[in-house]
Amino acid sequence: MIALASDCLTFRLTNGESIPYSADMLSVELVGETAQWFDPEFVQQAAKAVFHYFKHELGRHAVFITEFAEALERVLRGFQTPQDKAVCSNSVLGTVECDLCGLAEESGGGCELIFFPRLRAELRQQLHQSPRVLRFRGLRGCVKRLAGAQHWSQRCRRLQGQLVAYLRQCLETEARPSDFAMIVE
Secondary structure: OOOOOOOEEEEEOOOOOEEEEEHHHOOOOOOHHHHHOOOHHHHHHHHHHHHHHHHHHOOOOEEEHHHHHHHHHHHHHHOOOOOOOOOEEEOOOOEEEEEHHHHHHHOOOOOHHHHHHHHHHHHHHHHOOOOOEEEEEOHHHHHHHHHOOOOOOHHHHHHHHHHHHHHHHHHHHOOOOOOOEEEEO
8 A cells, every 4th residue: 555645635536536635736726706706826825724724733634525625615705805794792882892602603613714814804894993992702612612622622722822812913913092902701
């Protein structure tokens, strides 16, 4: 038996055949109206990110081609204009609350590739309202949902740190009022 190269993932086709591909071997082509939404280079980079997610984050050696395509589709949808869903609510006191669990659920549960760009878009959208306080609630539940964990684990702790650090980094690049506060709980 020939060993699979360490940088390859085996793609299982619907007919039962399995084909090994590396991230550089992937070729993705969008057809119809969707082809005008994204630059081909952007799509290639998104496909490589999804490949990395399956290979390194999930530790998978094989993936069904339909599973990969669905994950890539969710990632690309995350870069479209965010749909106005009832995830956040405004209060009279200038405080905006966002439900991190709701964002994680919108992102397809355990798919960090979709969640983080969606979180950044949500942060930007809420900062345009010029709130005095932006509160992200449901951190623990969100992290458990993204990690696919029922109990708090070491991976949950790492992911929680990454999520909070990501929010801080995003906030540093955005314009905001001087008397602004962000709470993550």
